[in-house]
Amino acid sequence: MRLDCLVIGYNDTPFGRHLDLVSRKGGQAIEYRTARHDHVRFDGQRLPYMDLLAELDRRRSGAGTGHVGFHIGEVPNLAAVYLTSHLRQHGYEADFVSAFRPEQDRLTALLTDRDPLITIITTTFYISPGPAIELVEYVRQQNPETMVVVGGPLVANLIMDTDSATLPWVLAEIGADVYVHDGQGEDTLRKLVEAVRGGQSLDGVPNLLWVRDGETVVRTRRIPENNSLDECAVEWSHFDGADLGPVLQTRTARSCAFKCSFCDYPVRAGALSLASLSTIERELDAMAELGATDVVFIDDTFNVPLPRFVDICHLMIRKGYGFRWYSYFRCGNVRGSEMFDLMASSGCAGVFLGIESGDDTVLKAMNKSASVDRYRNGIQRLNERGINSFASFIAGFPGETEQTVQNTIDFVNDAAPTFFRIEPWWYNHRAPIHQQAAQYALTGRDFRWRHATMDSAGACDAVDRVFAEVTESSWMPMWNFDFWALPYLRGRGFSAEQVVELHRLARDLMLLNDGDGEAAEAGRRIAERALTDWYAGVDVRPSRYGSTRLA
Incomplete structure (x- = not known):
């Protein structure tokens, strides 16, 4: 059955790409100095902690380079779950993808096989348009016909921080068909799906923006939402526990x-x-x-x-x-x-x-x-x-x-x-x-x-x-x-004690991030061996993503 709406959760920028970007700003840039405390140097790679765990798991299991042993996307993105539940409760066919990279194959299948009328991109954790731009481009490559909608804090922040002359260019660069401007937005999304499915004009749907001719921002009437948390609570019975995971x-x-x-x-x-x-x-x-x-x-x-x-x-x-x-x-x-x-x-x-x-x-x-x-x-x-x-x-x-x-x-x-x-x-x-x-x-x-x-x-x-x-x-x-x-x-x-031990061992390695020369390399080998030996004794449940290949 065709989807009325597909909701995409989080697009996590690969750390290597982020590090390369902030490195160009120079060693004293705040973004670079902050990144120094977000990763470790492990066997020649610069890995944030989750990628470090994935690498340790890959080595222990003997899996290939596409193995995703650990990814925070295994915890379902609440914004995506929430919007999907809201639409399902109102009788619409809706589904979600929690994290873009580890679920890219599933996203592709949903875009092509289920042919959603609307694809909504949430932006809860974005402070810049880059991740949203990447998602819009990917969705259009897989399904040029779906209406791409971007909503959430990124849109609100851009509207508040961008002057009226620049805003059309910023929104056009993101490339979505429609933008939702509301601190909540779930009812606006419902009305948008209703209008698109019924072939109606979007002029009657509140809290929307779109760019006309690449130069003019068109806005519908602004009606701030105040949705009841009781009426909009997640209906968990609409989901399969095997798809959601234990967290x-x-x-x-x-x-x-x-x-x-x-x-x-x-x-x-x-x-x-x-x-x-x-x-x-x-x-x-x-x-x-x-x-x-x-x-x-x-x-x-x-x-x-x-x-x-x-x-x-x-x-x-x-x-x-x-x-x-x-x-x-x-x-x-x-x-x-x-x-x-x-x-x-x-x-x-x-x-x-x-x-x-x-x-x-x-x-x-x-x-x-x-x-x-x-x-x-x-x-x-x-x-x-x-x-x-x-x-x-x-x-x-x-x-x-x-x-x-x-x-x-x-x-x-x-x-x-x-x-x-x-x-x-x-x-x-x-x-x-x-x-x-x-x-x-x-x-x-x-x-x-x-x-x-x-x-x-x-x-x-x-x-x-x-x-x-x-x-x-x-x-x-x-x-x-x-x-x-x-x-x-x-x-x-993991036990609570094992989580603490992970942080202790990883910090020992992080302290050597800026070190070069024989002494630093020797210290790194000792710290790397300690992490490898520690992980050998950790009994973990299999990843839901398994051999998914990260893009």
């Missing part, structure tokens, strides 16, 4: 209850919206029925409001689902040990902590509504209960100094979260801090900025310093990995 993501809330000064998400997403407990129970029941071993809640503040979080934990205890769960967590907002006991009893295996700084003056400037002491107490209680934690930090926020960086180093070594990472601050002009630019003598934007106490190059120096001097927590890279690799690896059969 699933869901959300129980939209937007964020806080207003951190470096983040514009609450402004873009609107007021905090919550799913009901009955909807959450229905979703979790279905996910358990599908055989999920690990469930990820992507809510920005899963434990806010706290009474609702308590109810969800009690629900998971009462139902005895048996899966491990993971979430973002505001540990600075939890007092007393009872809440941490409840989390452990309900199956919590790991939490993402957006701590951002180990200095109270910087936290105040960030409007974090938390203190270093409360963070330290929260991490201690998580550690006591065997709940893995990943602490995320920002270097260079206005007010940052050499001393505040040292305070962050001391905090991480003292509190000892399981994993950590620090990144240079990204100056977003839409974030509240931009309104205080004069107060901090703040100039520039993105990764090129300066303020009264630091500049972006100094922030990179701070990242290098924190990476080198933190010894009581394991560095976790971002590139196709991040905290969300933890549930993926646990779902593949």
